[in-house]
Amino acid sequence: MKATPLSNCERRFLLRAIQEKKRLDGRQCYDYRNIRVSFGADRGCCMVELGRTRVLAQVSCELVPPKPSRPTEGVLFFNLELSPMAAPGLEPGRQSELLVSLNRLLERCLRDSKCIETESLCVVAGEKVWQIRLDMHLLNHDGNITDAASIAGIVALCHFRRPDVSVQGEEVTVYSPEERDPVPLSIHHMPICVSFAFFHQGTYLLVDPTEREERVMDGLLVIAMNKHHEICTIQSSGVVMLLPDQILRCSKITAVKVAEITELIQKALENDQKARKEGGKFGFAESIPNQRITAFKMESAAVDTNDVEEQAGEIIAKADPPSEVFASPVLHTPGTAQIGEGIESSWGDLEESEKEEAVEEEGESEAAAFECEKVETEDTSTLRETKSDEPIVLSDSEEEEVVILEPQELPRKTRTQTSSQQENPSKKAFNKR
């Protein structure tokens, strides 16, 4: 599928907003989106959410013969995959340029920075070494894939445990996880990429661009740094020309951001370690929250149940007991009889009760007002009598207040209102004398 084109008004609006130093989600120019790191049940599986951009990383290992030119070093293999699941425009075969540039950048960031000690991956020199494979999948594309993927990659590598190996002479024993605890990889430092997007020929700078901002940017600068302020990789792309002091400023911002992100990663790794050790639950099922869609929810009006019991007690105490006289049924035809007369039709009053409902929506404040009104109605109950067309409700719902039938007059056929969620709680109990 083709990606949705960017309309002119969106482009204009975004550029104007950036000129006024406003971003779509209300961030400042140097702010990152919320970063969430969650781990799967397997070792080496983690998912990073940078705002709405999601990357899933998985590390695995295998014993292979080493490269002939480097017989004592392990093999590292990094791979990032983009699929239409992330964005409709990312069809296989159509995104080669983006894919290649992302993969190269991540490889330079993780491999060339020598963050993983490859000598420690050697088992038998020249014959058997560990091959560590890092696979990353983009699950959702909302901009800044580079940063999210670099965080996911390094976190997965830190989280991963490889099987323990012992060499005795010619014998190599690989222990299963049950025999001996798996061993972590030896990682020297954690390089993290930070992206800067430039607009209006380098005048404005934004950190962590979203997908829309990426579409209107002039150029992109990516700096990979670790918390010791060592730059691991730096790459500039696009049509913007940068001045040296701009690059220096960006590297200072990178240092601050990387320190924050490294702290977050450490905390996440510690929490997961603690959960595993204490036997608590871990894995994606625990860490990913549920989101509820409220588009179809019908709102129930708030009911004030502060002192329902007291009110109900008062009403019952003050009401007269129902009369013992019942009208005899009138037989119309065999099978059809009528007891009493129905109350006056109150269809015309539907607007009135709706108006009351609209008033009721505020909930608590209104309920407080109703408290006062309730006191008044008991005193001025004669006023209520003029509103005799208000339907009398006999309801079996526990939420509504109890309403007493008309005591002296003939028991009327009451209309039981179906308890819909829009039920008006303001059908107050009132006493007719």
Next chain:
Amino acid sequence: MAAERGAAAEALVGQVVLPGDLLLLPAHYDEDAEGERLRLSAGTAPQGQLLCGPGLRRSGAGLLVTKCGLLRHRPAGGGAYWVDSQQKRYVPVKGDHVIGIVTAKAGDVFRLDVGGSEPASLSYLAFEGATKRNRPNVQVGDLIYGQFVVANKDMEPEMVCIDSSGKSSGMGIIGQDGFLFKVSLGLIRKLLAPKCEIIQELSQLYPFELVLGMNGRIWVKAKTVQQTLIIVNILEACEYMTAQQRKQALAKLSGN
């Protein structure tokens, strides 16, 4: 395949139904036990015809559910059943008013992206007051609000910006400023309902122009960039906010 004993449609109103569920209508409860196949006809409905809305399909013994969601019912005018489902991907439907982005001008016809599987076509004569000499001023990347006259699975969808009497009635090229964003289709339907609370509450904040496309696209324009951004964020968040949270958010904003 053995025919499934379906459930009464009335019993499931307001509950979640899944594709493949069979809903029985009142006239068919007794007959179904004998295995007779009855057709829905005007005679069996109380008054008027029973309307089978989106997410439902008529099958011999009743209504077959094709989308998962909540079953709704409207008793007025003979009754209507439909399924409220959550969906972000739009499928063009005839008569729907949508916002399209112009992607190409091919001779006499504009190609618009409406979010469906194919681009829609819009003739340059389908604007109010357009003649061969007087062409509308449409550039690639402009936004157009129009309705579908042809939208089925076999043909490319076609749009027009005039109604049947030749008047534009609000359709046409949407102005230059403002911002376009996308939400789910369910939220659009909720916003288009008469007397929608969200829109009423927003209009109390400050004046703005709003165009809602049934394909999930919303165009907003307010006086300043900040106000536009506020409205955009509130509408996007309405998807997951309850009414109480929304009122709190708006109260905070109007207090500023």
